[in-house]
Amino acid sequence: MRYRFEQIFKELPDGRLTPKRRLRVGGVELGPGVIFSKGVSFSGIDFTLFRGHDIEAEEENGVLVIKGIYK
16 A cells, blocks of 8 residues: 555654654564654665655554555
């Protein structure tokens, strides 16, 4: 399923990001409360570089599993 970036991540006033729900990227799970900034990558992906892009993901047992990013 295709999601807008803003449906998955909340951008904080200082530009950092936090997930709006539980996510899995590769083998890494993270959820609300995890805050990260530019240069921090999860399974090789720095999500701060993809603001405004759509994300391909699937729901699995209450976790949104990210499969790819549309450019």
